[in-house]
């Protein structure tokens with residue numbers, strides 16, 4: 001049998017996603033010979049050592065990437081430019097630089113200009129996660145049965161793209177490729193707008209008068225609970241996503257606002273047919289999603 005996919009795999013950031021990758025590599029022998037993990041805060045470094053999912057825990061980002069044949073950025077997307085400035089001079093020629101960030105246009109904007117010659121950039125986004133964060137939250141099966149989207153650069157190295165795709169297939173993902181602009185539009189509607197709405201509706205409920213708010217929290221029916229699960233997500237990560245997918249997110253929010261105003265008008269004027277039509281359409285689409293998942 002041939003050796004693992006990567007000789008030395010370096011993870012910059014070892015929270016939910018980074019630690020899930022490390023745990024996966026530990027569980028499967030065919031991904032990495034050595035796993036190096038770097039993170040910024042001393043307390044997180046200490047916790048990673050305790051959890052023991054990395055072979056090497058390195059406090060210096062530049063030293064962490066030295067000699068790695070694959071580096072995966074697993075930090076909030078707003079930290080990419082700063083991290084890249086630290087690591088770029090230390091990336092070995094032939095190294096694959098990839099990531100897991102939730103936005104892709106900004107990632108290419110922040111990484112590509114600093115890419116040293118001979119280093120191959122292959123941006124990636126596993127469409128898998130939870131509302132939990134940090135190194136304790138990760139688990140090796142996180143990516144199973146989920147999509148991972150690659151947004152390769154035009155003219156990028158095919159062998160590097162194939163290797164990153166193979167890595168995600170070994171993680172249990174189905175791999176798709178698209179351009180970064182398409183990716184950013186798709187995730188704006190399926191992921192970023194739902195998070196924006198979930199954060200907002202929690203605040204809207206919290207703004208209610210004391211008595212009503214008390215009742216809302218006590219009686220929060222499963223609908224409100226299901227709908228707002230994702231509002232428990234990490235602050236830094238979501239601030240960075242909103243700011244780095246601004247145009248696509250604002251476009252989807254404008255469309256949503258227009259559509260919700262149309263429904264509000266129908267409610268105001270008692271237009272049952274319009275209301276029923278919107279509910280039927282929503283039901284049809286949601287049921288279709290579940291059937292697709294089961295197929």
Ligand SMILES: NC(=O)C1=CN([C@@H]2O[C@H](COP(=O)(O)OP(=O)(O)OC[C@H]3O[C@@H](n4cnc5c(N)ncnc54)[C@H](O)[C@@H]3O)[C@@H](O)[C@H]2O)C=CC1
Nearest residue numbers: 013015016017040074075076077079101102129130133134
């Ligand atoms: N949480 C989720 O469900 C998903 C997240 N993503 C993306 O994955 C990336 C990581 O997210 P999570 O693992 O969920 O976050 P997390 O908050 O669990 O972990 C982030 C890690 O990066 C470290 N970090 C932050 N800034 C740093 C810096 N400048 N230098 C070094 N380390 C730094 C933090 O200390 C932490 O260990 C983000 O870009 C996010 O958009 C992608 C798919 C799903």
Ligand SMILES: O=C(O)C(=O)Cc1ccc(O)cc1
Nearest residue numbers: 102127128129130131191230
């Ligand atoms: O918790 C959930 O359901 C999520 O939606 C997780 C998630 C968050 C960010 C991503 O870029 C991808 C997936």
